[in-house]
Amino acid sequence: MPFEKDIFISYAHIDDESLVQSQKGWISEFHRALDIRLAQLLGRRPVIWRDPSLQGNHIFDQQIVDQFSSVAIMISIVTPRYVKSDWCLKEVNEFYDACSKNIGFSVDNKARIFKVIKTPVRIDQHPEKIQNILGYEFYATDPSTGRVKEFSPVFGQQYELAYWEKLDDLANDICSFLEHVEAINVVGAPTVANNTPGTPVTSKKSKKVYLAESSYDTQEFRNSLKRELQDYGCYILPDKQLPLVAPVLQDEVGHFISESDLSIHLVGSGYGVVPEGTQRSIVEIQNDVASAKSSVAKLPRLIWIPEGVEATDDRQMALLNKLNQGRDGVTGADLIHGNLEDFKSIILDKLKSLDEPPPPSPVAAQSNGANGQDVKTSAVVYLICDMQDLDAIKPLEDYLFDHGCEVVIPIFDGEESDIREDHTENLKMCDVAIIFYGNANEMWLRSKMRDFMKISGYGRTKPLHAKAVYLGEPATPAKLRFRSVEAEVINGIESVPADKMNNLLSKI
Secondary structure: OOOOEEEEEEOOHHHHOOOOOOOOOHHHHHHHHHHHHHHHHHOOOOOEEOOOOOOOOOOOOHHHHHHHHHEEEEEEEEOHHHHHOHHHHHHHHHHHHHHOOOOOOEEOOEEOEEEEEOOOOOHHHOOHHHOOEOEEEOEEEOOOOOOEEEOOHHHOHHHHHHHHHHHHHHHHHHHHHHHHHHHHHHHOOOOHHHOOOOOOEOOOOOOEEEEOOOOHHHHHHHHHHHHHHHHOOOEEEOOEOOOOEHHHHHHHHHHHHHHOOEEEEEOOOOOOOOOEOOOOOHHHHHHHHHHHHHHHHOOOEEEEEEOOOOOOOHHHHHHHHHHHOOOOOOOOEEEEEEOHHHHHHHHHHHHHHHHOOOOOOOOOOEEEOOOOOEEEOOOEEEEEOOHHHOOOOHHHHHHHHHOOOEEEOOOOOOOHHHHHHHHHHHHHHOOEEEEEEOOOOHHHHHHHHHHHHHHHHHOOOOOOOEEEEEEOOOOOHHHHOOOOOOOEEEEOOOOOOHHHHHHHHOOO
């Protein structure tokens, strides 16, 4: 059914009183900004409705209720006053009932009430119908004082910028929702007669990604990642508020993980919220549940630890050590250290790989030839080097070729994105990867070593047969003391060490 109005804003009127006499109230400014941003995204002016005049002691106006059946979305501005207002609670309940008489309260598992949390309120105090709905938090906690500050220019440029970013997230989500509802109307939405009240109307399934709730210090990263995944067409789980009671939380997380095609976990410096009935944080619980599920269902997972992260307490230090040492919680996961942008590219590669059939292995394996005989293919060795070492790698390149290997080296000409893509593809298809450490500096080496740790995230379906760092001229103190657990270290400064290389190639 078509809706006459796009949005009804439900709010407590005290929350629209401005702290600065010359400025508009928070709700009025929110209404104005949302109207403009939505118009830009939709390509038309949205119909947004709120009552700017009624006060908390007025009798509830039935005229408002009568119009709910013609409204697509309600935005509830949750504050301490809102949850204490009988008026506001009735608006939520009446809108919920009106939804059940047309296309249902949720469309494609998205609730038709968008919860904007202006000032934090305990979840159990939110209106019952929307307690499980994820909210858009328009506030932050000052890490130095622990005090909550709303996103507003009153509190400085940092909070004003956060306001616009959060409003843009909300506007984009509302835009997608309205466009989807309009598309349903065009093709003919199920009516009340053939659609059970409250039953979600769903569209074509998209890739489901479990993006684990994270600690405060990584929340901004999570929000950025969520935006990009949604832009990529992913459906993000959890799509409702997680409970903070340990047994119920574990069940909920297990349910969401079982529905997911990929799970992503961000582990920062903070330990995170500890739910009732446990001593483990919500971050650790989600990862443990996903690890257990992955051991049975082979769920692909990515765990990201920001580069240079330092734990803020002993519990987080223990968790980081456990993950880095691969003791527990890493089943089915690729552990990625690095910056967020690199991690995003790994995620997109992983998502693409989930849609692709497994590539034929180029390992020196048996395959049927034209005459039905088994034919052996050459092992592929990716010899990673810096451009200034192209001449220096020749003895090693010749040695590998003479021993039956197909040697691939990086490209250096072309667009940076093309060079990076070629590097990634080489890491995905090779059997052995060797970093030639000659004239390049230590920063270059660290970058390539990080690629070894990310390699599964690039879309490989099988582990490398061998990884090595080959030390070439010139001899330096840094090279002579270089050691690695991640890769075999081969000293070829004076000549190609045949015994070491034969041992490496024997692993193919």
